[in-house]
Structures are given as structure tokens and as C-alpha cells.
Amino acid sequence: MVTGQPGPCIGNIVGIPRLNFSGLCLQDGPASLRIANYASSFPSGVTIASSWDKKMLYERGLAMGREFKGKGAHVALAPVAGPLGRSAYCGLNWEGFSPDPYLTGIAMQESVLGLQDAGVQATAKHFILNEQEILRNAFSFPNGSVQYEAISSNVDDRTLREITEGPINQDIFEFGTLAVGGGSGAAQFSYLISPLQAIKERALETGAIVEAWLNNTYVSQVTETAITGAGGILLANTPDVCLVFLKGWASEGVDRETLDLDWSANEVVEAVAGACNNTVVITHSSGINDLPWADHPNVTAILVAHYPGQESGNSIVDVLYGDVNPSGHLPYTIAFNGSDYNSPVVTSINTTGSDDWQSYFTERLEIDYRFLTPKILMFAMNLADGQITSHAEELETQPGGNPALWEVIYTANVVVYNTGDVRGNVVPQLYVSFPSSTPAGTPLRQLRGFEKVELTSGQRASVDFELMRRDLSYWDINSQQWLIPEGEFTLHVGLSSRDLHGSTIAGRIERAQRLLLLDETMKVRNFV
CATH class of the missing domain: 3.20.20.300 (Glycoside hydrolase, family 3, N-terminal domain)
Structure with a gap:
């Protein structure tokens, strides 16, 4: 139709x-x-x-x-x-x-x-x-008979409810930039400001000299002498800063074979950083990448730009020149190695049957930081005066879902304080650890709130996090109900899942109430 x-x-x-x-x-x-x-x-x-x-x-x-x-x-x-x-x-x-x-x-x-x-x-x-993109449609022989059926995604009931259902649920290239990926989200640009164009325009205002090289293969193979310009081979001037722009293409219809960036990217960074003691790396990619040079002493900053759209260059220059104080956070976790991740797009295929393409979601609820966070990680100090015990609470299932799940039943509060001398934005994040009575496989802590706050130097701000019943519930596969588990909930606040500044224990909530999460302010310096 x-x-x-x-x-x-x-x-x-x-x-x-x-x-x-x-x-x-x-x-x-x-x-x-x-x-x-x-x-x-x-x-x-x-x-x-x-x-x-x-x-x-x-x-x-x-x-x-x-x-x-x-x-x-x-x-x-x-x-x-x-x-x-x-x-x-x-x-x-x-x-x-x-x-x-x-x-x-x-x-x-x-x-x-x-x-x-x-x-x-x-x-x-x-x-x-x-x-996954691989085999999302059946693959047929020229005569029309099916060689492989479309891939089957196999997931347990709780993972389906808590992870997958929760949120719902022209190849454009230019030297030096990649502003969009491939797929239904892509469009032909009416215009595109590349980083090189924006940098040159800013350099005219400041009187800076810009020397650009667009051959990754050459740059990755030249010597330190050539890069620094001592021999006049690559650069005519010794640079104050070296900007390395890297690209990683991804598209609908095909999955990535590697988490490395494209076009000898790692070799380029190593070559440049080996000679330039102020190397800034900017990446354009679809998301997670291996960054083996991240701890190189000459790599002074990494700007993860993803696919910024048509104003790519202007937005990057605003950050590089300090017009905008960077205040973003990765919406995913970058592991040390690609092998550290536990979720391959497909399960190993050992036969050639038409129904053999399978993807088993064996990681269940533990993806990204929920899996990568060390199980022995010590949390910040416990500021609670005592422990409060709660009891399991059932919410009756109704057509379309129980509306009580979306009621705010708890409000946590934190005070943030800018101790630096630069205006910027901070994003305090609230994580919840469920009681030990929750079924096995429950992640150690789960994001349940965040707010972005702008602060001038020395300014304080109070931030509230509203928790709904759904935020404190899990899906019980036996009763087919959302349940609030029995036991103690621990609330953590910080700037990421690993940068926690305080925690407190909360119990069963009889009515909407307010909790001061931290006894002292969370101090944030410069937001960079």
C-alpha cells in the first residue's frame, strides 16, 4: 500500500x-x-x-x-x-x-x-x-531459489524488553573530511564546509601559515626529518601544531570488517606524532574505533567528530581554536582492543544450510560499559546514614503497558561546582545499581539520568534527576511483569560510568520524595 x-x-x-x-x-x-x-x-x-x-x-x-x-x-x-x-x-x-x-x-x-x-x-x-547489516535480506540464486535465508536474531525475553524495546524503537567524500555515512540517512550536500577550508579561512584572520598534505600513504612512510621540514622535503616550516584528520567509512547494507580507521590511519598518526610534539587527531567515523596511539606522548588531543554534516569544518574549527569549550561525552565505550567487545554481529557459521545464518545475543544485558566495567571496580564512598530495606513490588500488566511505569516516584539531587577559570558545560550522570535480589545477569550499574548544565567560573548549580518506576524495575520472565526488586538500590553520580564522584543507598519508596545524593558538591575543573 x-x-x-x-x-x-x-x-x-x-x-x-x-x-x-x-x-x-x-x-x-x-x-x-x-x-x-x-x-x-x-x-x-x-x-x-x-x-x-x-x-x-x-x-x-x-x-x-x-x-x-x-x-x-x-x-x-x-x-x-x-x-x-x-x-x-x-x-x-x-x-x-x-x-x-x-x-x-x-x-x-x-x-x-x-x-x-x-x-x-x-x-x-x-x-x-x-x-547487523549482513544478510538482512534472503540471498537467492539467479533462478530465484533461496540460498540463504535472512539472518535470525535470537534473543531472550528479558534482553528484548530491557535493551531492545527500551528506546523505541550517495557516498559523500572530500579530501580531509567525511561528514556523513552511507544509507537512508545520507543526502547530497547542497554545500559542505571541509575542515581544510575552514582552517584556511581562520588562518587568514590570524596570519597563520597552513601546509596541507592529502596523501596518507606518503605521510605514513616519510621519515621524521622529512616531516619536521629539516630537509625541506615535506614541510617548509616547522609546525606549532600538527592536525591529523582520519576517516572511517560505514554504510547501510554492510558491516565493518575492522575497527581501525581507513587509509593507513594508524601509521599516519605514528609517523606524524613521532616528529611533531603537538599532534592533534580528529576522527570522522561512524563510532567506535581502535586508537592504539591514544597514549602516545606527542598526541596532545583527540577530537571525535563522527559525521558532523554540512558545517563540518566550521564546527571543528570552533573547537580547535577555543571559541567553543568542548563539553561532549562519548555515547559509547572505546575499549583497548577490538577483541575486548563481546558482541559480534553474527555467530560462527560452520555449515552451508539455508538457515545457518544466526546471531545469538548471548551477551544479554551486558553490552558496552555494562560489560566492560570491571566487576571489581570500587565505587566512591558511601554517604548514606543507614540502610533501608524494600520489598518486591508488582505492577499489573495492561494493554499498551502499565501507565504507572512512567510515574516519577523518586527525585535525586546533586550540586555541581566549576572550580576552573573557564566557562563550560558539565553533564552529571546518574547510575543505578540494583539490589542483589535482581536476577543474574543484571549489569553492575545502569544509566538512569543526565542533564547538561552551563557554569561560569566559580558557579554552582543544583541538578535534579527524576526516577520513574520503570527506571527501578526489571522484566520478570516468569510473571511477565515489570517488578521493583527487593533489597537496596545504590545511586551513583559522576561524569561517566567510570568517573564516579559519590554514591548513596536508597530503599523502597512509598511516595515521590527527594534525596540529596551528595553531602558535598561535585567539583568539576574546566570541563575539558
């Missing part, structure tokens, strides 16, 4: 004049209006998620929605909750937001509100378990 009708849109529902129905136009995609001239290319999902800024997520959705409506679309095929990012190798992760279901859920909520406030209907996609 939708995709089978010819028309100017990705999906077309033809009009019915006798019903005074003029039809509907459904258009891709999650980062831009794909089939249109003079359309904007917005930052990708993983890029905007790195802001951890609810207002910015909403404003991106609103601006996209206004453009979709202005171009005649009624339905925007956006935003993207799946792939969630279960596997770092999935080729389409860049369209989504984060492997954390809470962060993705907030990003979906703000994006949908923005799109629909602009007057277009949002479409939360892709529904569930769309965590």
Missing part, C-alpha cells in the same frame, strides 16, 4: 478524492531529507548524542521537521533507535544514538517531539533486533 505505489517520495500513499484524502508522502531519513534538492545535511545520530544535550536533540529534530514539511513530506522516516549499537562492527550504528538504552530513549523522545512539533509525523525505526 505504501512502498508499492509510484511517486516522488520514498513511500507514497495515493489520495482518495471521494474521501477528501490527498495522500501521504513518506521521506527518508534520520539525518537529512534524502530525495530533495537544496536540503540540509544535519549531524548524524551518534554525533548529536555525543552532546548529551536534551535541548540540542530537540532543536535538531525541530529543524529537520521544518525542512521535511517545507519540502512537502508528511511523514519523516526518523529517528533511529536500531541499530542500538550492540556490536561495534555494525555498519549502520552511526544513524542511531548510543548502545545505552536510556540515552537512546531520551534522544528518541526529544527527536520525536521536535519532528512532530514541526508538523510532520515521526517514525521510530528500525523496530527491534536490527543489529
